Amino acid sequence: MKTVTCTAPVNIAVIKYWGKRDETLILPLNDSISFTLSQDEMCAKTTISISPTFKEDKFWLNGKEESLENPRIQNCLKEVRRRASKRKHESGVEGTLNWHIHICSKNNFPTAAGLASSAAGYACLVYALGQVYGIEGDLSSVARQGSGSACRSIYGGLVQWYKGEEDDGTDSVARPIAPPGHFPDLRVVICVANDGRKKTGSTIGMRRTVLTSRLMQYRIQESVISRTAAMIKAIKEKDWSEFCDLTMADSNEMHAVCQDTSPPCVYMNDTSHTVAALIHQYNDVKTASGNVNHKVCYTFDAGPNACLFVPGAVVGELLGLLMRAFPPSPTQNTDTYITGIPTQPTDLTRELKSLADEDGQPTGKLKYLIHTKVGDGPRDLTDSSASLLDLSTGLPKQEDGNGVSP
Amino acid sequence: MKTVTCTAPVNIAVIKYWGKRDETLILPLNDSISFTLSQDEMCAKTTISISPTFKEDKFWLNGKEESLENPRIQNCLKEVRRRASKRKHESGVEGTLNWHIHICSKNNFPTAAGLASSAAGYACLVYALGQVYGIEGDLSSVARQGSGSACRSIYGGLVQWYKGEEDDGTDSVARPIAPPGHFPDLRVVICVANDGRKKTGSTIGMRRTVLTSRLMQYRIQESVISRTAAMIKAIKEKDWSEFCDLTMADSNEMHAVCQDTSPPCVYMNDTSHTVAALIHQYNDVKTASGNVNHKVCYTFDAGPNACLFVPGAVVGELLGLLMRAFPPSPTQNTDTYITGIPTQPTDLTRELKSLADEDGQPTGKLKYLIHTKVGDGPRDLTDSSASLLDLSTGLPKQEDGNGVSP
Numbered sequence: 101m102k103t104v105t106c107t108a109p110v111n112i113a114v115i116k117y118w119g120k121r122d123e124t125l126i127l128p129l130n131d132s133i134s135f136t137l138s139q140d141e142m143c144a145k146t147t148i149s150i151s152p153t154f155k156e157d158k159f160w161l162n163g164k165e166e167s168l169e170n171p172r173i174q175n176c177l178k179e180v181r182r183r184a185s186k187r188k189h190e191s192g193v194e195g196t197l198n199w200h201i202h203i204c205s206k207n208n209f210p211t212a213a214g215l216a217s218s219a220a221g222y223a224c225l226v227y228a229l230g231q232v233y234g235i236e237g238d239l240s241s242v243a244r245q246g247s248g249s250a251c252r253s254i255y256g257g258l259v260q261w262y263k264g265e266e267d268d269g270t271d272s273v274a275r276p277i278a279p280p281g282h283f284p285d286l287r288v289v290i291c292v293a294n295d296g297r298k299k300t301g302s303t304i305g306m307r308r309t310v311l312t313s314r315l316m317q318y319r320i321q322e323s324v325i326s327r328t329a330a331m332i333k334a335i336k337e338k339d340w341s342e343f344c345d346l347t348m349a350d351s352n353e354m355h356a357v358c359q360d361t362s363p364p365c366v367y368m369n370d371t372s373h374t375v376a377a378l379i380h381q382y383n384d385v386k387t388a389s390g391n392v393n394h395k396v397c398y399t400f401d402a403g404p405n406a407c408l409f410v411p412g413a414v415v416g417e418l419l420g421l422l423m424r425a426f427p428p429s430p431t432q433n434t435d436t437y438i439t440g441i442p443t444q445p446t447d448l449t450r451e452l453k454s455l456a457d458e459d460g461q462p463t464g465k466l467k468y469l470i471h472t473k474v475g476d477g478p479r480d481l482t483d484s485s486a487s488l489l490d491l492s493t494g495l496p497k498q499e500d501g502n503g504v505s506p
Numbered sequence: 507m508k509t510v511t512c513t514a515p516v517n518i519a520v521i522k523y524w525g526k527r528d529e530t531l532i533l534p535l536n537d538s539i540s541f542t543l544s545q546d547e548m549c550a551k552t553t554i555s556i557s558p559t560f561k562e563d564k565f566w567l568n569g570k571e572e573s574l575e576n577p578r579i580q581n582c583l584k585e586v587r588r589r590a591s592k593r594k595h596e597s598g599v600e601g602t603l604n605w606h607i608h609i610c611s612k613n614n615f616p617t618a619a620g621l622a623s624s625a626a627g628y629a630c631l632v633y634a635l636g637q638v639y640g641i642e643g644d645l646s647s648v649a650r651q652g653s654g655s656a657c658r659s660i661y662g663g664l665v666q667w668y669k670g671e672e673d674d675g676t677d678s679v680a681r682p683i684a685p686p687g688h689f690p691d692l693r694v695v696i697c698v699a700n701d702g703r704k705k706t707g708s709t710i711g712m713r714r715t716v717l718t719s720r721l722m723q724y725r726i727q728e729s730v731i732s733r734t735a736a737m738i739k740a741i742k743e744k745d746w747s748e749f750c751d752l753t754m755a756d757s758n759e760m761h762a763v764c765q766d767t768s769p770p771c772v773y774m775n776d777t778s779h780t781v782a783a784l785i786h787q788y789n790d791v792k793t794a795s796g797n798v799n800h801k802v803c804y805t806f807d808a809g810p811n812a813c814l815f816v817p818g819a820v821v822g823e824l825l826g827l828l829m830r831a832f833p834p835s836p837t838q839n840t841d842t843y844i845t846g847i848p849t850q851p852t853d854l855t856r857e858l859k860s861l862a863d864e865d866g867q868p869t870g871k872l873k874y875l876i877h878t879k880v881g882d883g884p885r886d887l888t889d890s891s892a893s894l895l896d897l898s899t900g901l902p903k904q905e906d907g908n909g910v911s912p
Contacts, residue, residue, distance in 0.1 A: 297776065314755075315762055318724035349720075349768060356721055356766035360759050362751070363786035366779045370703065373772045380769035 101151035101494055102196065104231040105487045107143040108224035108478040110215065111136045111252045111259065112288070112407045114347040114399055115328050116354040119310045119320065123303075125269040126248045129310070130324045132261045133331055134252045135409070136280070137288055138475030141440040142209040144220035146228045147488035154200035160488075160496050161221075162206045175245045176226050177201075183242075184233035193233050203228075204488040204496050209470070215290065215405065222246030223253030227478040240274035256280050256476030258335055278335055280474045283343075285412035287441070290470040291422065293371045293404035302402040305358065305365040313360040319353055327353075340411070344383070344397035347409065348376075351399040358402075367402045371426075371465045375406040378425055378459045382418070385451060415471070417452065420445035422469060424456035429464035440471035507557035507900055508602065510637040511893045513549040514630035514884040516621065517542045517658045517665065518694070518813045520753040520805055521734050522760040525716045525726065529709075531675040532654045535716070536730045538667045539737055540658045541815070542686070543694055544881030547846040548615040550626035552634045553894035560606035566894075566902050567627075568612045581651045582632050583607075589648075590639035599639050609634075610894040610902050615876070621696065621811065628652030629659030633884035646680035662686050662882030664741055684741055686880045689749075691818035693847070696876040697828065699777045699810035708808040711764065711771040719766040725759055733759075746817070750789070750803035753815065754782075757805040764808075773808045777832075777871045781812040784831055784865045788824070791857060821877070823858070826851035828875060830862035835870035846877035 111134040119129040159168045168174070184193050205225065207217050226243040229235075240261075244251035252259045255276040264272030300308070309316050327350055334342040358365040368376075379398045386394045394414045398406050410418050419438055423445050428437035438445065448456065490497050517540040525535040565574040574580070590599050611631065613623050632649040635641075646667075650657035658665045661682040670678030706714070715722050733756055740748040764771040774782075785804045792800045800820045804812050816824050825844055829851050834843035844851065854862065887893075896903050 297780075312755075313762075314729040315721045315724060315759065315766075318721060318728075322724075323720040345768070349718075352768065352770050353721065353766050356719075356762040359765055360721075360762035362755060362758065364758050364779070364782060366783075370776045373770070374703075376770060377772075 101149055101153070101491070102232060103147060103149040103484075103487060103489060103491055103494075104228050105145065105147040105481045106224055106228040106231060106478055107139050107145045107481065108220050108227055108253050109136045109139045109256070109475055110142045110209075110217070110220045111249065112399060113249065113252070113401070114343075115324065115331055115350050116399075116401075117249055117261065118354050118357065119306050119316060120248070121263070122267075122269065123307070125272075126244050127269045127272050128248060128261065128263045129320045131263050131328050132249070132252070133277070133328065133335075134249070134259050134261070135288070135474050136253060136256045136259060136477060138473045139479065140475070141470055141472035142207075142215070142220070144205060144207050144217065144224040145486075145488065146203065146205040146224040148228045148232045149202045149489050149494040150196055150199040150232055151202075151494055152199050154202060154494060157200050158202045160204040168203070172222070172246050173225070176222065176229065176242055179242045179245065180226065180229040180233055180235060183235050196233070202489055202494045206488065215292070215403075218247040219249040219253045222250035223478060226250070227254065231480050238273055241269060241272060244269070244272060244274075254477060257474060258282055260332070277332065280476055282335070283338065283340060283474075286474055287410045287412050287415045288472045288474065289408040289410055289415065289418060289422070290472070291375055291406040291408065291426070292467040292470065293369060293406075294464055294467045295369055295371075295404045297369060299367065299403065300365045305361070305402060308363075308365060309357050309361040312362040313357045315360045316357045319357050323353060324350070341392040341395050344395045344409070347397040347399050348379075355400060365402075367404060368400050369404045371461065372400055372404045372406060374425075374459055374461060374465075376400075378421070378455070379408065381455050381459070382421060382452070385455065386414075416443055416446035417448065419443060419469065419471065420448050421452055421456050422466070424448065424453065425459045426461050426466040427463045428468075432468070436468065438469045438471055440469075441473065443471055507555055507559070507897070508638060509553060509555040509890075509893060509895060509897055509900075510634050511551065511553040511887045512630055512634040512637060512884055513545050513551045513887065514626050514633055514659050515542045515545045515662070515881055516548045516615075516623070516626045517655065518805060519655065519658070519807070520749075521730065521737055521756050522805075522807075523655055523667065524760050524763065525712050525722060526654070527669070528673075528675065529713070531678075532650050533675045533678050534654060534667065534669045535726045537669050537734050538655070538658070539683070539734065539741075540655070540665050540667070541694070541880050542659060542662045542665060542883060544879045545885065546881070547876055547878035548613075548621070548626070550611060550613050550623065550630040551892075551894065552609065552611040552630040554634045554638045555608045555895050555900040556602055556605040556638055557608075557900055558605050560608060560900060563606050564608045566610040574609070578628070578652050579631070582628065582635065582648055585648045585651060586632065586635040586639055586641060589641050602639070608895060608900045612894065621698070621809075624653040625655040625659045628656035629884060632656070633660065637886050644679055647675060647678060650675070650678060650680075660883060663880060664688055666738070683738065686882055688741070689744065689746060689880075692880055693816045693818050693821040694878045694880065695814040695816055695821065695824060695828070696878070697781055697812040697814065697832070698873040698876065699775060699812075700870055700873045701775055701777075701810045703775060705773065705809065706771045711767070711808060714769075714771060715763050715767040718768040719763045721766045722763045725763050729759060730756070747798040747801050750801045750815070753803040753805050754785075761806060771808075773810060774806050775810045777867065778806055778810045778812060780831075780865055780867060780871075782806075784827070784861070785814065787861050787865070788827060788858070791861065792820075822849055822852035823854065825849060825875065825877065826854050827858055827862050828872070830854065830859065831865045832867050832872040833869045834874075838874070842874065844875045844877055846875075847879065849877055
């Protein structure tokens with residue numbers, strides 16, 4: 101039996117992926133750029149065992165046994181095994197390719213929070229498969245076939261996913277463009293919205309936008325191309341103010357083409373829009389006092405949660421502002437409302453207090469905040485105690501609190 | 507003393523006006539098309555008196571004395587007087603042009619409902635000025651200088667506002683393109699949302715969109731031009747299904763460019779989006795049973811209220827659906843919730859019941875519904891009892907319930 105355990109991060113796009121040119125290979129209509137987030141606060145974890153004694157392939161996800169028949173998982177598995185078989189003479193994996201596989205995955209962050217867990221999940225699965233079969237080289241194009249944005253979670257820091265030109269998708273890969281510390285002391289605050297509304301899944305939503313939105317044609321052919329170039333320039337020049345403006349513009353444009361879809365795909369809700377308005381007002385205050393490096397920016401994926409990029413120097417102030425504008429529910433205290441990197445919300449100036457009060461919401465509009473930072477790519481955990489599978493049986497550990505019975 | 511009393515209708519655009527090419531003359535960046543609504547349910551009413559004995563110009567709006575210094579009112583007044591003076595020898599208005607003027611205006615529909623009252627208000631003001639000074643010919647380009655969309659309220663039925671090409675705006679006029687009964691037995695249901703959020707005024711919003719939205723460039727240069735042509739074809743051919751699709755697409759596109767604005771202009775709220783989604787689902791049911799002529803469409807102006815165009819054959823069903831999906835607040839009954847043309851909501855099929863329940867909202871998300879229809883242009887009321895001004899004093903009538911003290 102051979103066992104590996106890996107973790108992989110979540111990533112948040114600042115130039116958004118919305119729309120495919122190939123549904124099966126998951127090839128996007130435009131390049132995208134993302135920040136990979138720290139695995140200390142949010143990550144997917146996967147243990148893979150292969151053994152000649154296993155009777156069949158098995159898969160457990162978040163404590164529940166699932167079918168491995170999912171075509172996206174099968175595509176990833178097939179592609180990794182194909183790559184492994186091409187170099188089986190050097191690597192000594194010959195034979196192991198015929199062994200059955202046990203896969204156990206879970207996310208360490210709350211599910212049902214609307215946080216794209218599939219990116220971290222597929223990046224982790226593919227990275228762990230790569231480790232178990234001894235694959236070298238880029239795995240981003242494999243992860244892409246599990247979930248498009250998963251390819252960006254294969255690397256840390258700032259990552260660009262190239263849409264590529266080839267029909268077979270071989271050049272639709274992700275590459276790091278700046279290390280995690282590129283914008284020094286940058287923090288990330290995720291505002292998890294308490295949302296009761298139904299969603300349109302992003303696969304269906306993207307398809308519908310591509311088919312029905314006229315504005316999408318302009319986004320793809322003109323707008324996002326020039327914005328991506330401007331974003332790369334802003335990143336290279338560490339122009340934080342420009343980076344913020346481009347990030348908010350691209351988030352707004354993505355949600356605009358979703359609104360321009362028939363029927364419309366609506367992901368932001370009233371709370372999301374109130375957070376966005378508050379950030380613009382906060383930036384007005386900072387800009388008026390000349391602190392453009394204290395600018396905060398928001399971005400929203402296909403869900404109501406705001407992801408805020410915040411210079412470390414103002415994170416305490418921002419947390420104070422959010423707590424005042426979006427008071428926690430009566431059953432929460434500061435510690436359960438602000439999770440992640442421990443930071444006390446700082447006292448607000450009179451100006452910021454009145455700003456928060458102006459946008460003030462009833463309690464409970466946000467479930468909680470996750471305070472995290474930018475981080476590195478997937479990790480291979482050498483500590484065998486981290487394994488989600490029992491190293492003797494290859495079945496999920498009972499003591500893991502997984503609630504999985506072997 | 508000479509006195510006239512006129513009423514003028516509200517209009518609802520199906521191809522939206524959003525963005526000016528000239529802020530002072532109020533010249534739009536694109537053509538727009540609207541339905542003029544019946545004055546039985548919603549209208550503006552204006553009485554104008556001119557007299558050689560008046561000491562000064564005076565203006566009362568919704569029961570409150572206001573300054574006439576507003577530059578938009580002054581522009582309308584100046585332009586009407588200029589036209590009158592050009593033909594003073596024929597019309598015998600010479601002399602009266604120097605008399606002071608008393609203007610008293612009010613809306614017969616609830617204020618603070620977010621229903622564009624300025625279109626009806628300025629159309630009424632300009633139409634009444636035209637009557638009092640004996641102006642003949644088109645007044646739409648004068649009304650336009652009060653409030654852009656007011657020019658469309660100068661005519662009944664379906665109206666097109668041509669953006670025009672001239673710098674002086676002389677060809678930016680409205681013209682009827684089909685009479686009120688063009689789509690026979692068409693009804694209109696306005697869903698007035700109970701909205702607590704702040705708005706961006708449309709003048710500021712339009713300016714911001716034109717300056718910051720990249721998608722707006724495409725809307726103006728490509729999208730809205732071809733959609734306007736398609737809309738005129740659909741209207742001429744009485745293709746109701748196509749008319750509905752184009753109306754919803756243009757509303758969605760307008761709100762998309764608003765979302766693409768920096769900072770975003772957000773006019774629709776969670777309730778608005780739920781109404782829109784319900785209409786799409788209702789249409790799916792109707793289309794599945796082959797009734798494309800029973801299709802309903804929505805359009806949203808720069809506010810959260812849905813305006814629905816509904817074939818008369820299904821208006822009872824739609825009212826039933828809305829009442830079930832958006833139950834009135836506990837203090838309301840059906841009569842205070844559904845205002846306007848009296849119609850009983852009909853019983854729903856099991857399919858529609860479950861559709862309403864799926865989207866079901868807490869009570870009070872909508873304030874009330876206004877059930878109305880398409881109507882004609884401004885009217886000159888010959889019945890002197892309709893006057894808002896006392897015919898002997900030229901001051902607001904006390905018995906009018908205006909709350910105006912003379």
